[in-house]
Amino acid sequence: MKQYDIIIIGAGPGGLTAGIYAGRQGTKNLIIDRDLAGGLGREVPEMENYPGFNNISGLELIEKMKEQAIKNTELHEMEEVTKITQTNEKYKFTITTTKDQYQAKTIILATGSSHKHLNTKGEEEFKGKGVSYCATCDGFFFRGRNIIMVGGGNSALQEALYLKNLGANVTLVHRRDEFRAQKHLQDMIEKEEIPTILNATVEEIKGNMMVESVILKNTINGNLKEIPVNGVFISIGYDPHTELAEQLGVNLDETGHIIIDKEQKTNIDYVYAIGDVCVGLKQWIVACGEGAVAATSAYHELK
Ligand code: NAP
Numbered sequence: 001m002k003q004y005d006i007i008i009i010g011a012g013p014g015g016l017t018a019g020i021y022a023g024r025q026g027t028k029n030l031i032i033d034r035d036l037a038g039g040l041g042r043e044v045p046e047m048e049n050y051p052g053f054n055n056i057s058g059l060e061l062i063e064k065m066k067e068q069a070i071k072n073t074e075l076h077e078m079e080e081v082t083k084i085t086q087t088n089e090k091y092k093f094t095i096t097t098t099k100d101q102y103q104a105k106t107i108i109l110a111t112g113s114s115h116k117h118l119n120t121k122g123e124e125e126f127k128g129k130g131v132s133y134c135a136t137c138d139g140f141f142f143r144g145r146n147i148i149m150v151g152g153g154n155s156a157l158q159e160a161l162y163l164k165n166l167g168a169n170v171t172l173v174h175r176r177d178e179f180r181a182q183k184h185l186q187d188m189i190e191k192e193e194i195p196t197i198l199n200a201t202v203e204e205i206k207g208n209m210m211v212e213s214v215i216l217k218n219t220i221n222g223n224l225k226e227i228p229v230n231g232v233f234i235s236i237g238y239d240p241h242t243e244l245a246e247q248l249g250v251n252l253d254e255t256g257h258i259i260i261d262k263e264q265k266t267n268i269d270y271v272y273a274i275g276d277v278c279v280g281l282k283q284w285i286v287a288c289g290e291g292a293v294a295a296t297s298a299y300h301e302l303k
Contacts, residue, residue: 003091003103004030006298008073009081009244010110012039013284014275016065017291018108023072025299030104031073032097034080038062039112040238040276041284043136045162050284058136061284084244092270106298109245109258109266109273110291113238118150122205123234130211130231135159138233143167147231148214150202152176156235157185163233164192170233172196175219205232240277253279264294272298 008018011033022029036042044058053061069075076099083096084107091103115133117123123131132138135149139159144167149160152174158181163170172189177198179186189196197216203224204215213228240257242250250266250273251259257280258273260266266273272294275287 001094001101001103002030004028004074005104005302006030006106006108006295007032007093007095007102007104008108008110008295009033009095010039010112010275010277011037011066011069011075011077012110012112012275012287013041013062013065014112014287014291015039015108015110016062016069017288018110018274018295019069019073019075019291020065021292021295022299023069025295027299027302029073030102031069031075032079032081032095033075033077034098036077037066037069037075040114043134044284045136045139045159047284058284081244084247086248105302106270106272107248108264108291108294108298109250109271109277110275110287111241111244111277113240113276115234116237116239118202118234118236120202120204122207122211123232126205126207126211126232129209130207130229131205132231132233133235135162135233135235138231139163139166139168142231145169145230146228147171147233148173148197148202148227148229149233149235150174151235151237152179152181153235153237154181154185155237157181157189159233159235160194161185161188161192164194168231170194173200173202173216174198175201202232238276238282242277245271245273245277255279260290262293263297264290265297270298270301 005027006029008031019031041058080098199219200216203217264272274290
């Protein structure tokens with residue numbers, strides 16, 4: 001069985017940064033991701049708050065980070081970790097994947113999160129047929145078409161701006177009377193004259209082969225209104241991926257995120273966690289910072 005000092009599970013911004021730092025420490029490291037490197041970071045249309053770049057897409061930054069990470073750290077993409085067991089030996093963990101088995105002295109969980117669903121009627125049926133969770137991936141198909149973007153956070157507003165810029169006729173639909181997103185993004189929505197429907201929830205997504213309309217419910221008076229649309233983009237937050245953490249007995253908080261200390265340690269010895277799967281600010285740069293801290297802490301613990 002192949003043996004490593006540090007195995008990083010997940011190759012999003014945090015996992016890749018942990019790989020960059022671990023690689024430079026001279027330890028033997030492996031990053032494993034069930035998909036292509038980047039995670040949801042690949043979907044970010046553009047970032048204006050990552051230091052060093054006025055504007056850069058998630059995909060472009062991921063490619064740069066990946067190039068840097070694989071200089072010193074092994075990276076396995078499209079390989080899913082299915083099981084982690086603890087041993088009493090020097091290599092404390094046995095990691096089983098869809099392709100192989102490995103042993104590691106320490107583990108960094110960088111397993112990220114996935115898009116939350118509305119769980120509304122028609123959502124599952126029309127997924128890929130007008131319902132999308134990724135503006136960057138699917139926005140192109142909706143140029144000149146009428147779509148709604150559901151959500152009131154930074155992601156929803158940022159993606160609505162991106163879709164408008166692509167040439168889609170986008171309307172924002174939010175369940176409350178004010179957005180959660182940063183003021184700067186709200187100002188941009190106003191400046192771009194993107195229509196908004198507040199105090200509204202999506203009751204049903206309707207269509208035949210493709211989405212044709214949505215039924216919105218006014219949360220104040222309960223009135224229902226059907227509006228014709230070609231697409232429904234949903235951006236209402238994320239659910240953390242904690243299945244592997246739970247296998248190990250890692251403690252989660254009441255929202256289901258991993259609890260970590262200042263060194264990114266979990267309650268289980270030699271298990272660290274970083275990025276969106278953890279409690280804390282969901283920002284690209286935070287995940288990267290946590291990756292640097294975890295790799296450095298793991299190195300010191302191994303010495
Ligand atoms: P978020 O901040 O959690 O916002 C989710 C939005 O969806 C909220 O407006 C929420 O409404 C709404 N929502 C949640 N469940 C819903 C439901 N069942 N039906 C209808 N609406 C629902 O999620 P996010 O925008 O995806 O952002 C995730 C994290 O990434 C945040 O910490 C965010 O700050 C960060 N982020 C930062 C940037 C940036 O810095 N530029 C960009 C993107 C994301 P309520 O407001 O009523 O709760």
